[in-house]
Amino acid sequence: MNRQRLQLLGVSCMMIAAKYEEICSPKVEEFCYVTDDTYSKEQMLEMESSVLNFLKFEMTAPTTRCFLRRFITVAQQTCEVPLMQLEYLADYLAELSLIEYDMLKHTPSLIAASAAFLAKYILLPSEKPWNSMLRHYTGYQESELRECVKGLHLLYCNGYHNSPSITAIREKYSEHKFKFVAKKYCPPSIPVEVFHN
DSSP states (O other): OOOHHHHHHHHHHHHHHHHOOOSOOOOOOHHHHHTOOSHHHHHHHHHHHHHHHHTTTTTOOOOOOHHHHHHHHHHHHTTTOOOOOOHHHHEEEEEEHHHHHGGGGHHHHHHHHHHHHHHHHHHTTSSOOOOOOHHHHHHOHHHHHHOOOHHHHHHHHHHHOOOHHHHHHHHHHGGHHHHGGGSSSSOOOOOGGGGGO
């Protein structure tokens, strides 16, 4: 990068970050003003385009939450539980996975699918938690979820020795606002049959 254009690069990156993070991001003209009008609006937009193209527009990695929204929407179509309970319970399970080092070996999509699976199982233990629709939209078979579901189940049931972090999350999801999902009965084990296609 040419040294004279370093400020243009920095300000353009700030403009991209503001557009990405802020609800009401500053206008291009405001970023030009910050540079004491050293650069024109056209130069700013051109640099913005160059930066985004260099990054191939890959500005974030998908998280468990991104996948969970879609999976819960699909799961709710085939699940008759009170409104929001499935979503909150899956959110709770996914949040528990964030603070457990052992869960890092699983991809965000696998954790999201496993959270949806386990949430359905906890809320409706007499029904099979997975179906062809969930297989299609998640891309996972029941058998592929087994290890991750068991890890989430262990976190949900006993919180790996009730660490302070898990206790804080449990308290949050024990509130009325979250439909008391952290207080739902946790079956001591998950039958092997639920993991068969």
